[in-house]
Amino acid sequence: MTEDDQFSIEDDRPSIGRALQQARIDAGLTVDEVTTSTRVRIPIVHGIEEDDFSRCGGDVYARGHIRALARAVGLDPDPLVAQFDAEHGGRPSPTPAAPLFEAERIRPERRRPNWTAAMVAAIVAVIGFVGFTLFNGADDGGKGSHVAEGPAPEEKPSPAKSTSKPADPKPDPSDSAIAAVPKDKVTVKLSVLDDKSWISAKSHNGKLLFDGTLLKGESRTFQDDERVDLILGNAGAIELFVNGKKVEDQFETGQVERLSYTKGDPEVG
Numbered sequence: 001m002t003e004d005d006q007f008s009i010e011d012d013r014p015s016i017g018r019a020l021q022q023a024r025i026d027a028g029l030t031v032d033e034v035t036t037s038t039r040v041r042i043p044i045v046h047g048i049e050e051d052d053f054s055r056c057g058g059d060v061y062a063r064g065h066i067r068a069l070a071r072a073v074g075l076d077p078d079p080l081v082a083q084f085d086a087e088h089g090g091r092p093s094p095t096p097a098a099p100l101f102e103a104e105r106i107r108p109e110r111r112r113p114n115w116t117a118a119m120v121a122a123i124v125a126v127i128g129f130v131g132f133t134l135f136n137g138a139d140d141g142g143k144g145s146h147v148a149e150g151p152a153p154e155e156k157p158s159p160a161k162s163t164s165k166p167a168d169p170k171p172d173p174s175d176s177a178i179a180a181v182p183k184d185k186v187t188v189k190l191s192v193l194d195d196k197s198w199i200s201a202k203s204h205n206g207k208l209l210f211d212g213t214l215l216k217g218e219s220r221t222f223q224d225d226e227r228v229d230l231i232l233g234n235a236g237a238i239e240l241f242v243n244g245k246k247v248e249d250q251f252e253t254g255q256v257e258r259l260s261y262t263k264g265d266p267e268v269g
Contacts, residue, residue, distance in 0.1 A: 198233035242266030
């Protein structure tokens with residue numbers, strides 16, 4: 001097969017939207033059913049099926065929506081995402097992370113105490129004291145010097161020893177964070193560290209707690225008596241704390257995650 005034949009076959013393949021629409025119809029699914037299973041809004045689903053990705057909010061979100069819709073209708077998402085990258089200039093190169101710490105500045109060396117000057121001052125003081133004593137002795141006719149005695153200083157009572165116990169050491173910050181959240185509830189805190197992310201949060205009975213987009217630097221906290229269900233768009237941009245503990249799962253940029261958390265140690269339901 002020549003290179004021209006390969007390009008001809010690729011040109012004959014259906015568009016991303018057409019492929020997703022045909023797979024949805026073949027699977028006997030409606031747009032409402034796909035929206036319910038993927039949490040991708042109806043106008044966005046219609047737009048993608050018409051190859052209009054302007055409603056997605058950017059290429060990162062478009063890739064996540066394509067993956068979610070492809071899985072819902074039974075397609076392999078990787079070829080569709082590769083086709084999207086080829087048609088939209090390719091996946092952007094990752095931005096190098098900024099240095100975590102600046103180089104420590106060189107501190108000026110502390111001046112050492114001048115022991116020579118101190119010793120000279122002490123010798124001068126001793127010589128002065130001896131000379132003063134000899135001078136007073138000569139005035140007394142060699143009878144010897146007498147040191148004038150003043151009233152004895154009053155003895156101050158020594159302060160009573162403190163009987164209070166030393167302060168307890170402060171708890172570790174992570175332990176304090178765990179103790180700060182109520183143990184009889186599920187507490188989930190989300191913070192967007194980079195870019196932006198679409199968030200959906202529900203209580204155990206299906207009540208919608210939040211549905212919207214958080215920008216970089218914004219945070220939200222959710223609580224429920226039994227369980228909190230989450231859908232995270234662009235999960236790689238989110239820092240997640242559950243019941244006072246940081247969730248260490250490594251989420252990818254543009255990845256859509258569906259998570260559930262209950263009381264105690266954070267565990268994905």
